[in-house]
Amino acid sequence: MMPAPTDHAVEVFNQAIESRAQGDLERAENLGAQAVEIFQDTEGVNSPDAANLLNVLASIRDERGDYDSALEAAQRAVNILDALGENFSGDDAAHVRLEAWSRLGNLQRHLARYPEAETILKRALTFAVETFGEASDEASNARNNLGILYKYTGKFDDAKILYETALANIEREYGHEHISTASLYHNLGGLEHARENFAAGEKPARKAWEIRAKHLGETHPYALADAVAYAGVLDGLERYDDSEKIYRYVLREYEQIYPAGHYEIAALVHNLGNVRFMRGDYAEAETLMRRTLAIKQKLFGAEHPDTALSMNNLGVLLQAQGKHDDARALFERALEIFQAALGAEHPQTQMARENLKEVAGST
Numbered sequence: 001m002m003p004a005p006t007d008h009a010v011e012v013f014n015q016a017i018e019s020r021a022q023g024d025l026e027r028a029e030n031l032g033a034q035a036v037e038i039f040q041d042t043e044g045v046n047s048p049d050a051a052n053l054l055n056v057l058a059s060i061r062d063e064r065g066d067y068d069s070a071l072e073a074a075q076r077a078v079n080i081l082d083a084l085g086e087n088f089s090g091d092d093a094a095h096v097r098l099e100a101w102s103r104l105g106n107l108q109r110h111l112a113r114y115p116e117a118e119t120i121l122k123r124a125l126t127f128a129v130e131t132f133g134e135a136s137d138e139a140s141n142a143r144n145n146l147g148i149l150y151k152y153t154g155k156f157d158d159a160k161i162l163y164e165t166a167l168a169n170i171e172r173e174y175g176h177e178h179i180s181t182a183s184l185y186h187n188l189g190g191l192e193h194a195r196e197n198f199a200a201g202e203k204p205a206r207k208a209w210e211i212r213a214k215h216l217g218e219t220h221p222y223a224l225a226d227a228v229a230y231a232g233v234l235d236g237l238e239r240y241d242d243s244e245k246i247y248r249y250v251l252r253e254y255e256q257i258y259p260a261g262h263y264e265i266a267a268l269v270h271n272l273g274n275v276r277f278m279r280g281d282y283a284e285a286e287t288l289m290r291r292t293l294a295i296k297q298k299l300f301g302a303e304h305p306d307t308a309l310s311m312n313n314l315g316v317l318l319q320a321q322g323k324h325d326d327a328r329a330l331f332e333r334a335l336e337i338f339q340a341a342l343g344a345e346h347p348q349t350q351m352a353r354e355n356l357k358e359v360a361g362s363t
Helices: 004-020 027-041 048-064 067-087 093-109 114-132 137-152 157-174 179-194 198-216 220-236 240-257 263-278 282-300 306-318 324-342 347-360
Strands: none
Touching: 004 048, 027 048, 027 282, 048 093, 067 093, 067 324, 093 137, 114 137, 137 179, 137 347, 157 179, 179 198, 179 220, 179 324, 198 220, 220 240, 220 263, 240 263, 240 324, 263 282, 263 306, 282 306, 306 347, 324 347
16 A cells, blocks of 8 residues: 655655765655645645745755755745745744744845845844744744854844844753753854954853753764864964964864865854964965865855955955065955945945955055
8 A cells, every 4th residue: 555645745854854864865855845745735835834844955955955955845834935925834844933033034134135134133033022032042043043144144243132132032941051051152252353352252152062962972063163262262363373273173064964065164164264374374374265266166256255255365365475466456356245135334335445454555
């Protein structure tokens, strides 16, 4: 006897989850897409089960670094849920909706679609508070997501309020060493790093690493990401011996976990390149910075502010070597991208503008 189509879809989906757990993300993605198709063939285009699976599929594609395809899956999930409206209700439906909006908003932020990301992440926060309560875990996660966006867009004070409110609610419920606090400590450290208030960022960044390593193990990807963030704060404090040791350790681990063109490797190589630059090793620094730029251009394209940041940093290195024309070209391009994506007053736009003035005065 053949299994019912929906039973088969669940079976395929479970195989996708198992493949993901084993690290075979390509197979997990293919199986997840098959399960979505089965549900839509069986239950219709606006299948709530398909919407739920599309959230997972978007997450798998995000993990693979395929952000455009992840965005497509997340948008499909939101479209289905919007079409269903009140026909899909209850606690499970609320969680599926919140996950869909959060996933879509985070991907839009990652792809520098900041106005769209703000709209849907604010929608998610309002929904979480109204549905689950002001101090709920769901509301804390929604605050964290919106806080990350505000850090990227330079709304630092707003981000800090969101992070601290979420952290206070989680610590009140679970205690100061709970795994759920780690992301918020990580983000508070990153926020102070973005504000160049490195002394204030050291303690939360270190605490995030300690908590995650304790709960997940020192070589877990999340704990390694915390280590990198902490090392970035150490860079700001000019403790380059300490930070370089962390970067080289994490790079060895990352190269066992991620493909060579993954974003996490790009971000780490960028930081290591900056350390080598600050220590006077211009040759290795340039090799590392060009590697970072190539990865980001492939992941995001030439118009993304993260790509522009790598252009700017490479320009600073070239300027230090007296390669003024090459540096100027990079600063001009970075400034154009920052102004278009972030606005004239964003700190990164101002940074590129100042760098361009400085290189003009050198020639």
